[in-house]
Amino acid sequence: MKTSAFLYPWDVVGDPDAAARVAGLGVQQVTLASAYHSTRALTPRHPGSRIVTAEYAAVLYPPDAARWAGRALRPREQSWVPGTDPYAEAARALTEAGIEVHSWVVLAHNSRLGAEHPGTSVVNAYGDRYPWAPCIAQPDVRAYLVDLAAEAAVREGTLGTELESCGWYGFAHLHAHDKTAGVGLGEAAQYLMSLCFCPDCRAGYGEQGLDADELSASVRRALEPVWSGSATAGAGWSGVGELLGADLADATFRWRGRVARTLQESAVAAVREAAGAGFQVLLHADPAAYRTGANVGVDAGHILSVADGVVLPCTGGDGAREAVLGPFAGGGGVLAANFGVVSGMGGSPGTLARDAAHAASLGANELRLYHAGLASGPDLEAVADALSRIGR
Template sequence: MKAGVFLYPWDVVGDPDAAARIADLGVRQVTLASAYHSTRALTPRHPAHRVVTAEHAAVLYPPDPDRWAGRALAPYRQSWTPGDDPYGEAAEALAAAGLEVHSWVVLAHSSRLGAEHPDTSVVNAYGDRYPWAPCIARPAVRDYLVDLAAEAAARPGAHGTELESCGWYGFAHLHAHDKVAGVGLGDAAQYLMSLCFCAVCREGYGEEGVDPETLSVAVRRALEPVWSGGGSPESGRDGIAELLGPTYADATLRRRGRVARTVQEAAVAAVR
């Protein structure tokens, strides 16, 4: 069995002993973040810091200016780890210690992207936007994610890649300092809260033979008992059908599955 770990460049950059220390654990593979979302990370063994705050989603290498020139949607640069290419610096140190380096790419998760380009975000049945969750059905978002996957995954020396959030995001994923634990949302209710009703997705529901306005009304009606204090323990596909009805459940699952597969297949093809 080959043991592996997930690391961030800031775990290695500025710590000359980090790579050897990891190799001495018996680890053979390191999956190293090349594009990651905002986070607060504890670094208990680093000689220069204990906490790193990544303020927004960013790439941890210098993006190709020719690839992104003139495009509205482009990856953001980072500023919290020293150097122009912290991924490259960390990868080189890890490889020199005999470790096999893979890239780790977070795709459809960026609050800054949603804040600066609100038309890219998932919109729920109540009209609320989720800035942390790009709608992967939108062509501009899909093109951006596929190109980001191609660039961030195929870093020099990478032996493989981990594509994270290569699909739909919605209500369930944490956003900033969340205050949502007081309502008992089962995963079926969270699915309903994650259904997107942007213009592109409304058109997509129509292609499934479902009127999007009627669907949004059905979602809100199904969730009404939740907001009145009853909670919603339903889970799985059967739970979605119980809340929304089998016709709407099947239509939304088909639509979301097809969109997700399209993005995933395109991203994997671009990386290869």
């Protein structure tokens, strides 16, 4: 199975041993961040640093001034990695070490955008804005995301891309010093807390025959049992219907599903137009189409007709892996099982060989490893051992 490890450019730039070390794991590919959200990251083997603080969502290359001239929504260039184009520098080093490079592009997750342009953010039924979550129904936001996808995906020395958060983002996000665990929100409540009521979404609900004011009031009423601790809704989409009512829930999803699907179609088309033939385009995805986040909810049949495949979160146990991979099995294209290999972040590098075999039995034909730059030395040793056994 072809295997790719995730990396940041700062894991490679300034470390002359990084590319060879990654190649020594036994991976054939690196998925290298070219557009990424704010983060604080450990660099445990870098000769010059131990912590990188990416203060805001940024691109790791010089953006095209002509493309973005005169536009209010535009990518911010990073300032925390030395050099004018750290993505290209890292990609060259990895390519010289014999590793394919694919770009890693984070789209609808950008706190800086929401801070500088509050009107672009998702607005919940209470009127609270989510600055980390651009509303993908807004025309200016969609145009920005589609152009960002094309530019950030197609970089020097890059043979393909993986688009993360190419769809709705919502409530569930680890924001700075998060303090949101006081009330347990199940999937149904998270969906309701992720519904957007910006002007464009309010108009979209109207297209589905809904009055936006009445809908927001219904959402608030539906959430009252959650805040009081008496909610009994089931899991999954049926739980959303139990809280909000099946007809209202379905109407909101018709609007949101159409918005997400058309954004994905436009983003993939833009990347392919920029890249030309042979450039692989994958989406980080989840088979539950109503879910929001980095692994956006998709319709399996639709997304496999649009992109070259998907990258799916597979860190959970056997049952969770079956639920994630099953809807895509036999659909054709790349089905990449993404495993956490940082034990300190909940990953399990010691069981990677067994877990990969199970994923393969469910139809996975590639592996993704999160994240070679963040993992400890013992974690990387376990990865190398697992990949040597998988290859035998």
